[in-house]
Amino acid sequence: MSHLTEQPLASLRLHVRGVVQGVGFRPFVWRLADQYRLAGRVMNDGSGVLIDVWGESCRVEDFIRAVWEQCPPLARIDSIQQEPLPAPFGDSFEIVASQQGAMQTVVPADAAICKDCLDEINDPINRRYRYALTNCTHCGPRLSIIDSIPYDRRHTSMAHFKQCSVCQTEYDNPADRRFHAQPNACPVCGPKLWLEPEADSIPAIDDVDRAAQLIRQGFILAIKGIGGFHLACDVLNEQAVARLRHHKQRDAKPFALMAKSIEIIRQYCLVSEYEADLLASPQAPIVLLEKHPKTDHLLASQIAPEQSVLGFMLPYTPLHALLMQDMTAPLVMTSANLSNQPQCIDNDEVQRQLTGLVDYFLLHDRQVLHRVDDSVVKVVNGQCRMIRRARGYAPQSLLLPEGFEQGPDLLAMGGELKNTFCLIKDGQAVLSQHMGDLEDARVLKDYEHNLKLYQRLFNHQPEILAVDAHPDYLSTKLGMQKAAELGIEGVNIQHHHAHIAACLADNDWPLYAGKVLGIVLDGIGYGQDGELWGGEFLLADYCDFVRLATLRPTALIGGVQAMREPWRNTYAHLRAAFDWVELTKYYSGLELIQFLQQKPLTTIDVMLAKNINTPKASSAGRLFDAVAAALGLCREQISYEGQAAMALENQVSDVLLSREEGRGYVFLIDRQNEPPCLVADNMWRALLNDLQAGTPVDVIATRFHLGLAQGLAEMVMSLQTKEMAWEAIALSGGVLQNRRLFQLLEKNLQEVGFNVLSHRRVPANDGGLAFGQAMVALARSIKGKTKCV
Numbered sequence: 001m002s003h004l005t006e007q008p009l010a011s012l013r014l015h016v017r018g019v020v021q022g023v024g025f026r027p028f029v030w031r032l033a034d035q036y037r038l039a040g041r042v043m044n045d046g047s048g049v050l051i052d053v054w055g056e057s058c059r060v061e062d063f064i065r066a067v068w069e070q071c072p073p074l075a076r077i078d079s080i081q082q083e084p085l086p087a088p089f090g091d092s093f094e095i096v097a098s099q100q101g102a103m104q105t106v107v108p109a110d111a112a113i114c115k116d117c118l119d120e121i122n123d124p125i126n127r128r129y130r131y132a133l134t135n136c137t138h139c140g141p142r143l144s145i146i147d148s149i150p151y152d153r154r155h156t157s158m159a160h161f162k163q164c165s166v167c168q169t170e171y172d173n174p175a176d177r178r179f180h181a182q183p184n185a186c187p188v189c190g191p192k193l194w195l196e197p198e199a200d201s202i203p204a205i206d207d208v209d210r211a212a213q214l215i216r217q218g219f220i221l222a223i224k225g226i227g228g229f230h231l232a233c234d235v236l237n238e239q240a241v242a243r244l245r246h247h248k249q250r251d252a253k254p255f256a257l258m259a260k261s262i263e264i265i266r267q268y269c270l271v272s273e274y275e276a277d278l279l280a281s282p283q284a285p286i287v288l289l290e291k292h293p294k295t296d297h298l299l300a301s302q303i304a305p306e307q308s309v310l311g312f313m314l315p316y317t318p319l320h321a322l323l324m325q326d327m328t329a330p331l332v333m334t335s336a337n338l339s340n341q342p343q344c345i346d347n348d349e350v351q352r353q354l355t356g357l358v359d360y361f362l363l364h365d366r367q368v369l370h371r372v373d374d375s376v377v378k379v380v381n382g383q384c385r386m387i388r389r390a391r392g393y394a395p396q397s398l399l400l401p402e403g404f405e406q407g408p409d410l411l412a413m414g415g416e417l418k419n420t421f422c423l424i425k426d427g428q429a430v431l432s433q434h435m436g437d438l439e440d441a442r443v444l445k446d447y448e449h450n451l452k453l454y455q456r457l458f459n460h461q462p463e464i465l466a467v468d469a470h471p472d473y474l475s476t477k478l479g480m481q482k483a484a485e486l487g488i489e490g491v492n493i494q495h496h497h498a499h500i501a502a503c504l505a506d507n508d509w510p511l512y513a514g515k516v517l518g519i520v521l522d523g524i525g526y527g528q529d530g531e532l533w534g535g536e537f538l539l540a541d542y543c544d545f546v547r548l549a550t551l552r553p554t555a556l557i558g559g560v561q562a563m564r565e566p567w568r569n570t571y572a573h574l575r576a577a578f579d580w581v582e583l584t585k586y587y588s589g590l591e592l593i594q595f596l597q598q599k600p601l602t603t604i605d606v607m608l609a610k611n612i613n614t615p616k617a618s619s620a621g622r623l624f625d626a627v628a629a630a631l632g633l634c635r636e637q638i639s640y641e642g643q644a645a646m647a648l649e650n651q652v653s654d655v656l657l658s659r660e661e662g663r664g665y666v667f668l669i670d671r672q673n674e675p676p677c678l679v680a681d682n683m684w685r686a687l688l689n690d691l692q693a694g695t696p697v698d699v700i701a702t703r704f705h706l707g708l709a710q711g712l713a714e715m716v717m718s719l720q721t722k723e724m725a726w727e728a729i730a731l732s733g734g735v736l737q738n739r740r741l742f743q744l745l746e747k748n749l750q751e752v753g754f755n756v757l758s759h760r761r762v763p764a765n766d767g768g769l770a771f772g773q774a775m776v777a778l779a780r781s782i783k784g785k786t787k788c789v
Helices: 025-035 057-069 115-122 165-172 208-218 238-248 273-279 319-321 347-354 442-456 474-486 495-506 567-578 580-586 591-598 599-608 620-630 645-648 654-659 683-690 698-718 739-751 766-783
Strands: 008-020 039-045 050-056 076-084 093-095 191-198 223-225 231-233 254-257 286-291 309-313 330-335 361-365 374-380 383-388 398-399 411-413 420-427 428-431 464-468 487-493 514-528 532-540 546-552 616-619 669-671 677-678 730-731
Touching: 008 057, 025 050, 025 057, 025 093, 025 616, 039 208, 039 286, 050 057, 050 567, 057 076, 057 286, 093 115, 093 398, 115 319, 115 591, 191 319, 208 223, 208 231, 208 319, 208 361, 223 319, 223 347, 231 238, 231 347, 238 330, 238 567, 273 286, 273 374, 286 487, 309 645, 319 361, 319 464, 319 654, 361 420, 374 739, 398 730, 411 766, 420 766, 428 766, 464 474, 464 766, 474 487, 487 495, 487 766, 495 532, 495 730, 495 766, 514 616, 514 620, 514 698, 532 620, 532 698, 567 599, 616 620, 620 683, 620 698, 645 698, 654 698, 669 698, 683 698, 730 739
Parallel strands: 039 093, 223 361, 254 309, 286 374, 411 464, 464 487, 514 730, 532 616, 546 677
Antiparallel strands: 008 050, 008 076, 039 050, 191 361, 223 231, 231 330, 254 330, 286 309, 374 383, 398 428, 411 420, 420 428, 514 532, 532 546, 669 677
């Protein structure tokens, strides 16, 4: 192409950073250059993509603008640096081989099937018709199949699948959307799919079609996806769902669902346009949706017991799309594992672990190198809120706020539950995918595997290592051991301070901005005083904090048993609020009191009197458990974290909130303690009176939510003085994933003029803890002090 004219010429080198490798960025640039009639070249390098471009100045300017505005769907541009080149060169634009150098780039996340690939697998004359492992540069596996960088085929689990001549031509052609699509394959040369045991007696197009028929007949199937296996069955089949629950050892936790289309999801849930966009996005997360009141009864009763929401996703792989093709109802699509264990990713592993639970296995021979669970989000107050950050999002980097551009490489190890870890490198944070609870040995093994993987992929050599302050967390022990082995600094970060820091960074709060008041409501975290915290008001910046107030600490009867048996918390709260003899006298007719009197209260009272295995905790999570159990919700025990609190939240509706406004239970502020406490004594008396009067459970739950939100806001108002000021309020902690409480609290605070910050890109729960740990450690390092003043 000849580009020389009499117009002014420009010759520039553009250094593009962001998610720009493995996402079709170079062919996109090549096509743009051809469109604007420019010469030059584009190549991957260790920190992104280099573009050398020359031609008419106005065309070069238009080209740069188009790179920003029209980048591919999976790409994300963080910056484009420009520098002049000494002289123009050539008269064509080329894609050249990757440049070597220190690897600083971003590894792309796995992405849902794109429209073009979906059209191909449904086109009978296309060579990829019904090929269940179809992909291109705009979709398909990334993190789950990569072993090292640069992101080339030889460094993925596709390395041993040699492309046929047609696929190779696509791969080599810059004008083709499969140009350098590393997992590129077709039925001739790619991975194969099969059903075990064989079911050839069932007439079908192929094994995917057979699998769909088997599911409709009531069988349970294990299906290999991108980041691991799912267990699938018919949501309308009570027997199949009950059998799945029994064999999976999952008593009550809701099952994730998959439907063919948004139209089918709308038959069972209320779906806004924003939620529909999230479902259909390249990330394709599970979206938590309000049940449709008229059709909830159509689903098997054990899909989501005691829940008012369902977790739905759309088919995000070609295999899922083909499986769902003729399904008029949703399917259960839950992770293939036994309760609290990691999702299976290997063919032999899934057959070894799940034979007896699963009737058939739909397998393929593209290896999943790294486990990546489905992401979970929900929309609250018009914002997408991350609940579990995994497939589609991890390991996409998060740009750090202003002031954090220069800092050392750093590793933060996360917490014990809902674990993730976080790398800091070159002004960006890389938060790992969700891995789960480290108490399980298999999860811990997966955690260690992923740590090594990320440090290899991102060429990461930490100078500082951050851990939670709890000395008994496995992540803390592993982190301090690792710091000692590397000879680097290991720093303890207080649990709730990390929550606030994660919220600040999630909102791009600058390093040198003012302090905020952090309200952190969660289960428990290790406090500065060695006590267990969980309902905290902290005046904080990234470097340090002061504890201003708290929920009143209450005994955890039996220690960890109090987290598993909610009634223990009810008794502890009632004993803290009342004289038990008088309480039983006034409320002797209550079923709750009669239930508690059947427990070994004499022994428990001795434990309380002598402080035997009854540590006190200011835990918001245990308060919710206590109220739920008082109302008969999950009273005896829970089978998964947060079950009682979720059951309590699900009793609350918008109609009730509107009707009961102004009738919330009263929480009092006790200023005689240091720090001041928010006390629930009056709340408990009003709740017991309502129980005695036969007030419906949903009304009581609503009044509790209204009262707690008001009490929290009143505590904020009481703390604000001329001497004690803050620039915003940051809300964090797993309890604030309660949509009703969050909405009420945010509304109360905003109505009196506060700027309220909350989570969006990282979870408010412990899944965001590592991000916060990293931000605190990084801030202290940059400011050159252990703590900021």
